[in-house]
Structures are given as C-alpha cells and as structure tokens.
Amino acid sequence: xxxxxxxxxxxxxxxxxxxxxxxxxxxxxxxxxxxxxxxxxxxxxxxxxxxxxxxxxxxxxxxxxxxxxxxxxxxxxxxxxxxxxxxxxxxxxxxxxxxxxxxxxxxxxxxxxxx
Amino acid sequence: xxxxxxxxxxxxxxxxxxxxxxxxxxxxxxxxxxxxxxxxxxxxxxxxxxxxxxxxxxxxxxxxxxxxxxxxxxxxxxxxxxxxxxxxxxxxxxxxxxxxxxxxxxxxxxxxxxxx
Numbered sequence: 001x002x003x004x005x006x007x008x009x010x011x012x013x014x015x016x017x018x019x020x021x022x023x024x025x026x027x028x029x030x031x032x033x034x035x036x037x038x039x040x041x042x043x044x045x046x047x048x049x050x051x052x053x054x055x056x057x058x059x060x061x062x063x064x065x066x067x068x069x070x071x072x073x074x075x076x077x078x079x080x081x082x083x084x085x086x087x088x089x090x091x092x093x094x095x096x097x098x099x100x101x102x103x104x105x106x107x108x109x110x111x112x113x114x115x
Numbered sequence: 116x117x118x119x120x121x122x123x124x125x126x127x128x129x130x131x132x133x134x135x136x137x138x139x140x141x142x143x144x145x146x147x148x149x150x151x152x153x154x155x156x157x158x159x160x161x162x163x164x165x166x167x168x169x170x171x172x173x174x175x176x177x178x179x180x181x182x183x184x185x186x187x188x189x190x191x192x193x194x195x196x197x198x199x200x201x202x203x204x205x206x207x208x209x210x211x212x213x214x215x216x217x218x219x220x221x222x223x224x225x226x227x228x229x230x231x
Binding site for chain 2: 004033042043044045091093103104105106107108109
C-alpha cells in the first residue's frame with residue numbers, strides 16, 4: 001500500500017487566495033483526520049470523519065476552513081480566504097475505526113506558506 | 116482523555132537502549148497508552164500501544180506499571196535514525212462508529228537525540 005497520500009507537498013500563496021489541500025487515505029480505512037502543526041501550537045486536530053461523515057469539527061479554527069469527504073478515497077481541506085497565520089504543516093491521517101485501537105497512519109504533510 | 120507528562124528532551128548514545136518515560140496518573144481503566152514519534156519533516160508514526168500488559172513489536176517495547184500510572188517506551192538499540200520527537204498519548208479505544216474517542220491529542224512530547 002502506498003500509504004496516505006497528500007497533495008500538494010508544498011504550497012505558497014498570497015493572502016486572500018483560496019487554498020485546497022487533498023488527501024487520499026489508505027484503502028480500506030474508514031476514519032480520516034486532518035491535523036495542523038505549528039511551532040507555537042504543536043499538532044492540533046482540525047476535523048475527523050468516520051465513513052465519510054464529519055464526526056468532530058470542533059478544531060476547525062473558523063469559517064474560513066472547510067473540509068469535505070465525498071467518498072471513501074478522497075478528502076479536501078479548503079481555506080478561503082487564506083491568511084498568513086494559516087501558514088503551517090497540514091497532515092492527513094487515516095485509520096480503521098474499531099480496528100487496532102488508535103493506530104493512525106499519517107501522510108507526509110502539506111507545507112503551506114501564506115504570504 | 117487523561118493527560119500525560121513527558122520530559123522535554125533526552126539524549127542517548129547510539130547502540131544503547133533509549134528509555135522514554137511517561138506519566139499518566141489520571142488514566143482511566145478503559146484507556147490505552149499509545150506511542151507515536153515524529154521524525155523531522157515527516158508525519159507522526161505509530162510505534163506501539165498497550166492497555167496493562169507489557170508489549171513488544173519490531174520497533175520497541177512498552178512497559179506499563181502495575182498501577183498503570185506511568186509507562187516507559189524502550190528502543191533497545193537506538194540508532195541515529197531514531198532521533199525524533201516521541202509522543203505518549205492515552206485514549207479510550209475507538210468504537211466501530213467513531214465518536215469523540217476517535218481522535219488523538221498530541222502533547223509536546225520528548226525530543227530524543229541519538230548521538231554517535
């Protein structure tokens with residue numbers, strides 16, 4: 001298995017632009033998680049899905065952030081409009097709900113820089 | 116979820132065992148102990164988990180005290196590639212239907228530096 005796939009790996013954009021991050025979970029996994037990592041705040045959970053349904057989005061910072069999971073093999077995290085404080089590494093992870101407890105598999109991350 | 120306390124940083128000589136402690140004195144009976152690590156510029160990587168018995172896999176061993184209030188992750192023969200931030204997390208088992216138990220809460224972790 002190729003593992004969790006994220007694209008793009010790096011993104012540089014200007015303030016006010018729309019940013020879309022993409023994730024393909026491991027085949028057969030039915031839980032998907034979006035995390036954000038910064039030096040100041042560490043690794044934070046933004047939202048997670050079970051069977052394509054958003055379960056907990058309490059970590060989403062504000063309305064500028066939205067996430068979708070139209071099918072079991074694809075998810076997007078969108079920021080519109082982007083701001084410099086959104087600069088961070090965004091990780092996607094997947095796991096099998098009800099399977100081996102807690103073992104989430106992380107993607108390589110998308111490094112976002114908003115100028 | 117119970118909170119964990121880990122040392123900020125540790126050093127270990129290459130080839131020696133690295134013992135990383137974690138305190139979780141408020142752990143509940145249904146909460147597991149998980150260990151993840153994050154190598155620089157990579158996503159976190161699952162290492163091992165346990166409930167109350169000691170566990171071992173190809174990466175590490177996990178020793179949980181009898182009262183479950185603390186645990187130690189052991190890397191038996193540390194290499195330079197084991198230099199990373201190690202996170203100890205306690206969390207209840209996820210259900211087949213998800214729920215708030217599905218997520219992991221990462222703290223600051225321990226930065227392990229393996230030196231030649």
